Amino acid sequence: xxxxxxxxxxxxxxxxxxxxxxxxxxxxxxxxxxxxxxxxxxxxxxxxxxxxxxxxxxxxxxxxxxxxxxxxxxxxxxxxxxxxxxxxxxxxxxxxxxxxxxxxxxxxxxxxxxxxxxxxxxxxxxxxxxxxxxxxxxxxxxxxxxxxxxxxxxxxxxxxxxxxxxxxxxxxxxxxxxxxxxxxxxxxxxxxxxxxxxxxxxxxxxxxxxxxx
Ligand code: Z5A
Numbered sequence: 001x002x003x004x005x006x007x008x009x010x011x012x013x014x015x016x017x018x019x020x021x022x023x024x025x026x027x028x029x030x031x032x033x034x035x036x037x038x039x040x041x042x043x044x045x046x047x048x049x050x051x052x053x054x055x056x057x058x059x060x061x062x063x064x065x066x067x068x069x070x071x072x073x074x075x076x077x078x079x080x081x082x083x084x085x086x087x088x089x090x091x092x093x094x095x096x097x098x099x100x101x102x103x104x105x106x107x108x109x110x111x112x113x114x115x116x117x118x119x120x121x122x123x124x125x126x127x128x129x130x131x132x133x134x135x136x137x138x139x140x141x142x143x144x145x146x147x148x149x150x151x152x153x154x155x156x157x158x159x160x161x162x163x164x165x166x167x168x169x170x171x172x173x174x175x176x177x178x179x180x181x182x183x184x185x186x187x188x189x190x191x192x193x194x195x196x197x198x199x200x201x202x203x204x205x206x207x208x209x210x211x212x213x
Pocket of ligand 1: 042160193
């Protein structure tokens with residue numbers, strides 16, 4: 001880890017509440033006077049947001065999982081260089097809505113990109129800027145898709161990952177739980193079926209226990 005800030009990521013399937021909880025956590029830090037950067041992947045920097053557009057629109061399906069992986073890492077490289085590392089070096093705490101575990105789950109476990117390829121890209125692109133804490137919000141796939149659908153009804157189109165079948169989303173859930181099992185030091189799993197308040201309290205408890213901010 002570099003700098004003085006801490007790097008926290010939220011992971012999980014569609015509609016698990018990552019964006020909601022990233023914002024909630026940011027408010028908790030505001031209350032204790034700790035500056036934070038709330039960011040997201042794919043995206044989080046100007047160029048990475050442009051790559052996000054390519055990745056999430058339907059046509060990108062034609063490029064295949066490996067090319068897709070390389071695009072996610074291209075976006076991540078810019079995000080790290082332009083946003084995450086500078087913020088950490090300035091002493092900010094960084095909260096990212098998704099990071100490399102999403103590539104492991106979506107492109108690796110669910111679409112067959114080999115773990116060695118992902119590990120090599122992580123070494124090159126992420127290097128030492130690994131998350132200090134990863135919070136995996138765990139929710140049955142059906143429930144997450146239902147929540148995402150309700151949210152989409154208001155203000156957001158369904159993207160191409162949301163449009164994949166239930167088996168794909170169940171594979172993702174399993175993949176995130178396996179990552180948590182393999183990296184117990186870094187990851188904590190929180191049951192995301194509870195209310196936003198309950199989950200927010202559990203997230204804060206985990207942060208306090210880990211870092212005593
Ligand atoms: N992707 C990838 O394939 N590889 C990668 O390396 C990376 C990403 C980094 C990004 O989409 C897509 O890119 C994503 C994976 C892929 N796939 N998709 N789709 P995105 O950023 O647009 O979407 P997302 O990351 O999947 O997040 P989401 O679907 O927006 O869900 P969320 O952030 O987890 O949930 P939310 O927006 O906070 O909440 C969803 C709704 O549920 C909303 O109406 C809330 O008010 C409601 N909600 C939240 N919490 C609760 C609770 N506790 N109870 C009830 N309702 C709740």
